[in-house]
Amino acid sequence: MLSLYDLTVEQKTAPVGLDEKQPAFSWKLKSERQDVLQKSYRLTVSDETGTVWDSGEVQSEQSTFVCYAGAALKACTEYVWTVEVSDGVETARAESRFETGLLDGRAFEGYADWITHPLPAEEASSPVFTKIFCVEKEVKRARLYATALGLYEAELNGQKLDDTFFAPGWTNYKKRLQYQTYPVALTHGVNELCFTLGRGWYCGKLGFDPQPNNYGDRTALLAMLCVEYADGSTDVIGTSETWQVSTGMIRFSEIYDGETQDTTAKEQPLGMAIRYEHGFDSLIGQENEPVRCLMRLNAQQSFVTPKGELVYDFGQNLTGWTEVQISGKPGQILTLHHAESLDENGNFYTGNLSFAKATDTYTLNGEKQALRPHFTFHGFRYLWVEGLDEGQEAVFTACHLSTDLKQSGSFECSHKLINRLQQNIQWSQRDNYLDVPTDCPQRSERLGWTGDATAYSPTAAFNENILPFMKKWLRDLYSEQTPAIGMPQVVPNIMGVGQTGAAFWGDVATVLPWTLYQVYGDKRVLSDQFDSMKIWVDFITAQCGENGLWQTGFQYGDWLGLDAEVNALNEPRKGATEDYFAANACYLWSLQIVVDTAKLLGKKEDEAKYRALREKVLAAFRAEYVTATGRLVCETQTAMVLALHLGLVEEKHRARIAAMLKTNIDAHKTHLVTGFIGTPYACLALSDNGMHELAGKLLLQEQNPSWLYEVKMGATTIWERWDSILPDGSFNPANMNSLNHYAYGSIGNWLYTRLAGLELLEPGYKQFSVKPQFIRGIEWVKLRYDSVYGPIRVEWSCRNKQIRVEVEVPANTTALVTLPEKDETVELGSGVYTYEYAAETNLHLSKYSLEMPLRILMEHPIGKPMLSQYAPEMAGNRMLEYVIDQPITALLSYAPQIQPLFEAIIGAMNSAEE
């Protein structure tokens, strides 16, 4: 039977408060028949009065992002929409609903005033605004529309309105401020509406050197409750000078520093609210999903550190806060400090928090209490508690907070450490997606760093549906751009307009919309962002010299790459790749995206203009950076990776550069030394240039620097630096050393697209390819991805001389499947397909190999004795000390005749292991 499911409007299920004027509808098809493709659809939208739009029957396979095209939608109105689909064999029908928001933020005007409290602007405590009102008639429907300068939590009759946090979210408040819509259930008789405000991102401290008042210096509230009665009459209760203000129990709150609550304090009335001038022009409906508590974790253990701190370990580095349940003494003070790690001596470690205090303090009232903060969050795994009495019981729960995005991807394989790596990737994503895509959740930063998003977004889009979340952020990004700066380095931009766009960071303006379009197939992302893309590339063009290349101004370069000795600027945080090599490579990448976007949008003039420009820049790039015989003037890993991955060199030079890249990686003993710019593409470039096995070795590398080094060191999230914690357990001394940064999690993209082998061919995965690419050491992979058309599944195994591949193709899509060890590619329609056949490949990887450092053999209980027995002279040779940390293969290049002996010893070591 054909059925429809997962009906969404703007990727949200039955949204309330939608402010898109022409919202886009999507649905998914399901059938047990194979090869199902939609042939036609018919959409209708109706309100109480009847049908407001009927698309008529449309012959089309389009089942995603069909835009509303009826008469203008009315504000604050519930609509029912239906879709009827035919696949040529059967028809199916389904219905869902949505409710519009105010559609124009100025709708508050005349019904509600901005109000503030009478306290001094710099007041740290949280004001509480209250309104008591009476409901005397039967209510048909009630909606609260609310926002604040600062953060707010709302309660009706003592109950928090919903399960979301950090409203109104973080946007470029100067131009865009979201309001939220809440369906509310009023009580017949007296009702009390209550709002508590915190300083939050609006006037709280932000930045490296945290400064307050980035948008304004005082908190304020705007709300209106719209009530429709059963008799058809309506009422609006808006914020005004008739609202009461008091001090509540929150005495202090700052995002970085934490929150202080005095639960013994009685509410102090402060008088009436004061009208505040702010205007309504910047108001917009909530665009992305809200922040919620996604998980609650109990402490796994508690202990006292050598310094005497009582510490609880939640076993997982996360973003959120701690909830405490306790019966205390009246006036007892409990202080909760948060940190990501212990130091090498086992003491609570706050050295990497920069200026953030990450401390919550509660004065208890003597009753049984459950307490949590409201307007702060911490990045932590460990909790240090001060103020508990000997033997006093308390339960501490870590609440994991993140923007509540739908998980769309999962990846699992036969290698336990890789599975932990994938979990770490997903944790760091959720930990850093708190309303905006941030760099880290623990130190005094937590900003929307653009470069991190460039590096990580393709991986992110596999793991979660990031479309509404990123669309909101891209709108802020565009709103922060000017021709003079091109691109801000953080969005929302609290670093001021003095900082101009830097390569790779700024390229998020092109790369992210393009990625979103590819993954979800929503073309509006491109049309909405096209001007923003152009501002960025035009800015770069304006920086270029006569040779047509960008070779001036500030760059972050290959940030945190490990191959620099000390570069010209004495900046130890940058890799060795020449800044402007990378800058021009990224410029060419962005230009290509602008050309492709212009083409898609039918903007012929732009297409021709930017195509010609790109050709000129490419020629200049080659003249400057590629020798006539096909070497790069900058032969770092990152430079070569970019040249290959972005297709910047002539085809005839590709092989030579690939070979040089391999030489470089070999010289680093199968390690990457790439930073933010090179790392996301390194394994992709290798796999796509005939060196997939080498990519696999980098993935499975366990020595520092590598992905699995972190995992083996106990990481539960992705670290900012390859070597955030050094092999001896000490911290990389830099205070800029977060244990929860997602940029290097970008290896996820390679796991999903190359190792598992799922790649999109047409936007939204309307058509995709499945081409598993084996590596030794991984014998099976299971991947699932919930595309906008439905679930795609790729499972493969290669063990016991058998290959098995299972592929699920959702309805209304097709797949091109290339089976391992077979040459042909088959095209499949929807359905589930299983292939089993004899394998030539053996993916089993023994623990010990010729690629390991000699030291492992010499320190093994079988290794050294065997070497001493069969080659006593060699075993006793003092020169071995000089090569002890080199791979055995390196020794064999000097003395190939000893290979059989080493193979025999390693064979014996492996047998003992198995």
Ligand code: BGC
């Ligand atoms: C952030 C980064 C960011 C960088 C700029 C850091 O402090 O945490 O992830 O991209 O600055 O280079």
